Amino acid sequence: MLARAKPVEDYSTARTFTVHRVRQRRRRKRTSMLAARATARRATRLLRTFATAVDVSGVKVAAVDNGQPTSAVTFLFKAGSRYETKPGLANVLKNFSFKACILFYLRKIDLYRTVREAELLGGVLSTSLTREHLALTAEFLRGDEDAFVDILSSVVSSSKFSPWELKESVLPTIEAETSAASADPTAVAIELAHAIAFHSGLGSSIFAPSHPSFTIEDVKSFAGQAFSKDNLVVLGTGIDQEALSRLLEKNLKVTSTGAALSSPASQYFGGETRLSLTEGPQTVFVGFGKAGTPPPEVAVLAAHLSTTPSIKWSASLSPIASAIPAGTSVRPVLLPYSDATLFGLLVQGESASDVREAAAASVKILRDTTATGSVKPEELKAAIAKAKFAAASAVEDREGFISTFGPKVLSGSETSLSSLYSALDGVTASNFTKVTSSLVKTTPTFIAIGDTTALPYKSEIGL
Amino acid sequence: MTIFGPLGLSFAPQIRKSPSLYRLFKPFADWYAQVAGYRQMGLRYDDLLLEERDDVQKALGRLSEREAYDRIYRFRVASQASVIHKNLPKEQWVKPEEDVRYLKPHVEEVWKEDLERAKWNNVQVQRKR
Numbered sequence: 144m145l146a147r148a149k150p151v152e153d154y155s156t157a158r159t160f161t162v163h164r165v166r167q168r169r170r171r172k173r174t175s176m177l178a179a180r181a182t183a184r185r186a187t188r189l190l191r192t193f194a195t196a197v198d199v200s201g202v203k204v205a206a207v208d209n210g211q212p213t214s215a216v217t218f219l220f221k222a223g224s225r226y227e228t229k230p231g232l233a234n235v236l237k238n239f240s241f242k243a244c245i246l247f248y249l250r251k252i253d254l255y256r257t258v259r260e261a262e263l264l265g266g267v268l269s270t271s272l273t274r275e276h277l278a279l280t281a282e283f284l285r286g287d288e289d290a291f292v293d294i295l296s297s298v299v300s301s302s303k304f305s306p307w308e309l310k311e312s313v314l315p316t317i318e319a320e321t322s323a324a325s326a327d328p329t330a331v332a333i334e335l336a337h338a339i340a341f342h343s344g345l346g347s348s349i350f351a352p353s354h355p356s357f358t359i360e361d362v363k364s365f366a367g368q369a370f371s372k373d374n375l376v377v378l379g380t381g382i383d384q385e386a387l388s389r390l391l392e393k394n395l396k397v398t399s400t401g402a403a404l405s406s407p408a409s410q411y412f413g414g415e416t417r418l419s420l421t422e423g424p425q426t427v428f429v430g431f432g433k434a435g436t437p438p439p440e441v442a443v444l445a446a447h448l449s450t451t452p453s454i455k456w457s458a459s460l461s462p463i464a465s466a467i468p469a470g471t472s473v474r475p476v477l478l479p480y481s482d483a484t485l486f487g488l489l490v491q492g493e494s495a496s497d498v499r500e501a502a503a504a505s506v507k508i509l510r511d512t513t514a515t516g517s518v519k520p521e522e523l524k525a526a527i528a529k530a531k532f533a534a535a536s537a538v539e540d541r542e543g544f545i546s547t548f549g550p551k552v553l554s555g556s557e558t559s560l561s562s563l564y565s566a567l568d569g570v571t572a573s574n575f576t577k578v579t580s581s582l583v584k585t586t587p588t589f590i591a592i593g594d595t596t597a598l599p600y601k602s603e604i605g606l
Numbered sequence: 607m608t609i610f611g612p613l614g615l616s617f618a619p620q621i622r623k624s625p626s627l628y629r630l631f632k633p634f635a636d637w638y639a640q641v642a643g644y645r646q647m648g649l650r651y652d653d654l655l656l657e658e659r660d661d662v663q664k665a666l667g668r669l670s671e672r673e674a675y676d677r678i679y680r681f682r683v684a685s686q687a688s689v690i691h692k693n694l695p696k697e698q699w700v701k702p703e704e705d706v707r708y709l710k711p712h713v714e715e716v717w718k719e720d721l722e723r724a725k726w727n728n729v730q731v732q733r734k735r
Contacts, residue, residue: 259726307668 196552199388201372202395205552206379206387214381215282215541218295219549222369223275224349226404231317231351232365235309237272238316239362240279240298257294266291271542272349274337275480276550277369282541288382288390296394299370306359317351324350328423328592332489333476339414340432340485340588344406368404372397376553380541409434409483413586417595425498425593429506429606430476430487431582437479439530439566440578441486445477446533447512447526448488448505460525462508463488467501470494481550486582495597503604510605513579516572523575527567534563612662612713613655636702645700646693647684652709653677661720665712673708 196205224233241257261268266283268291279298281291324330330350338346368374375397379387411432433441450473452459463473471492478485488505492498511517518526537543538560548558587606591598610616621627639645644654655662669677687694 256726259729263729263731306670310667311664 196376196555197384197388199377199391200395202391202397203376203552203555204379204384204388204391205376205548205558206382206384208381208383211381212285213282214285214288214379215280216288216292216295216382216387217281217378217545217549218279218299219376219378219545219553220277220279220369221275221374221553222277222365222404223273224347225274225344225406226369227347228365229357229361230347231355232357232361233272233277233369234317234320234349234351235313235355235357235362236366236369237270237277238313238320239302239304239309239366240270241268260290261294264290268294273546274345274347274349276546276553278545278549280545285381288386292387292390293394296391296396299375300396302366302370304359304363304366309359309362314355317355318353321350321353325353326420326422328420328426328491329489331418331420332426332428332590332592333478335416335418335590335592336428336430336485336487336588337478339416339590340411340430341409341483342412345409345480345483365404368402370397371403373403376549378545378549378552380544409480411483411585413588415587415589415601417591417598419595420592423593424491424493425495425598426591427490427498427502427598427604428476428487428588428590428592429490429502429509429604430485430588430590431585432483432485432588433582433585434483436482437484438578440570440575441484441582442477442479442530442534443523443526443567443570443575444512444579444582445475445486446530447518447522448473448475448509449529450474453529462512463505466504466508468492468497471497471501473501473505481554485588487588495594498593499597499599499604502599506605509583513576513583515576515580518572518575520572523570523572527570531564531567534567535560611717612659612665613710613717639702639705643693644684645702645705647687648680648694648698648700649684650680650700650705650708652707653680653684655709655713661716662709662713665709665716668712668716669709677708 196203198204222233222236227233257268261281261283264283264287266281266287269280269282271278271280279295281295283291324334334348334350338348340346377387377391377395411434413430413432448461448463450459450461450464452464458464467473467490471490474489474491476485476487476489478487488502488509490498490502490505492501534547538547547563551558587601589601589606591600621631639651644651657663657666666674683694693699
């Protein structure tokens with residue numbers, strides 16, 4: 144409301160403006176009905192989904208404007224670690240983007256200009272990598288979209304990868320990232336779980352190996368394949384779709400449409416591995432996976448087992464929460480991908496014997512939960528509601544919004560929260576039992592990280 | 607030397623611009639480079655660049671593996687020649703066409719980057735009216 148008011152020119156108008164607002168507030172107080180109507184009006188303005196993607200010179204563009212004070216534009220590429228041709232290339236590309244040199248050579252722009260201009264305009268340039276997608280994001284104040292869309296498009300279209308830039312600034316970043324991840328038991332467990340569960344494709348790590356074997360030529364050819372039209376979708380938040388399309392038409396020059404990146408269809412294997420690690424808590428990951436589109440039943444299972452209490456400092460109603468010893472934590476981990484799902488329980492604690500007990504207890508509960516008729520209708524209803532809330536609240540922030548709907552825009556499927564809701568609402572008790580019991584019958588992925596002499600083996604916790 | 611950058615003071619660009627000056631200086635320059643004696647020890651001109659500087663060190667790091675290896679090899683040959691107080695046999699002298707500036711472009715690039723960083727570090731921001 145305030146933002147829409149014209150700037151006040153002098154004191155008298157400012158006063159009338161204030162008086163007007165006070166009156167308005169009183170009026171609102173008097174009639175609650177009016178207030179309710181105002182809220183309803185505001186609610187309709189909050190679009191929780193992208194408008195249909197439009198095609199701007201061969202690139203899909205989708206934007207949504209909820210009236211946020213800042214805007215963001217994300218270039219989402221289908222070039223995550225599962226598509227990399229050599230281990231670590233996707234991570235290199237993530238760390239190479241926005242390195243100042245990229246703009247320097249082809250466009251004769253000053254070396255540090257990109258970074259400094261972004262700073263001066265108060266924007267943030269960032270990159271992120273998942274197993275399936277590479278995202279280049281610019282966040283900025285409204286009105287600066289011209290500059291930032293230009294920066295993003297030039298990173299994509301006129302990248303030049305120099306060997307010394309790789310050596311001087313990219314490799315140290317990659318090394319730091321890799322060593323930080325290798326000291327974090329949770330990250331190690333998840334990476335190992337993917338490698339064991341899916342072998343190649345989704346199994347390749349989002350971190351580069353500590354002794355990478357790629358050359359600058361590999362990086363160049365991977366970038367040429369990754370930064371291509373068919374791989375790209377441009378997502379905007381807090382920006383008008385037409386304005387974004389116009390800017391992209393003017394700036395975006397993605398021409399490279401070489402051989403498309405491809406990854407074999409995912410296949411679930413499962414297995415067991417143990418890694419000795421001195422840092423962090425003792426960690427056990429018990430996972431089950433499945434190829435194919437992620438079923439909503441697994442999301443409901445994750446919500447049902449989730450040990451995060453709905454009220455702070457209270458005990459969770461999850462069946463697992465009461466069964467595990469104090470000092471340990473069990474977190475259900477749900478990792479849905481375009482053609483596979485990995486669901487698991489991440490058990491962590493200070494002492495290995497407690498972790499053993501907690502892992503055994505939670506595996507037993509998982510088996511019981513998936514048995515026929517063990518989940519009561521009201522429990523299922525609560526779990527569905529919880530899963531719906533989790534899906535909806537993930538969409539609240541920009542990152543979750545992009546990661547939820549971005550892949551859907553890329554694949555051309557429906558991008559709305561209601562489709563997520565209806566999938567979850569459609570979960571019935573019989574379906575739930577059928578899907579989840581077939582899931583836990585697959586070969587388990589068992590990972591133990593920490594004191595490997597004391598941590599349990601697969602057979603010891605009833606797998 | 608520092609104020610003229612890592613490469614030192616040079617009038618070569620100005621002389622190259624004027625054809626008559628170039629014609630005048632070229633024979634003298636060629637003679638001088640030959641008489642300076644580094645080619646007789648198997649070195650190139652860029653091997654003589656002052657390398658005890660951060661920017662030149664950075665430029666050296668940007669040489670390709672082959673170039674870096676060859677540079678060290680030339681140094682070893684030259685130091686051996688120096689130890690025995692003899693020039694190399696004439697057929698092993700560096701020919702004028704082999705005496706290319708392999709390091710200069712990298713040094714210039716690093717120099718420009720440093721200038722630019724200094725410029726942006728001291729930038730004065732003015733609001734547009």
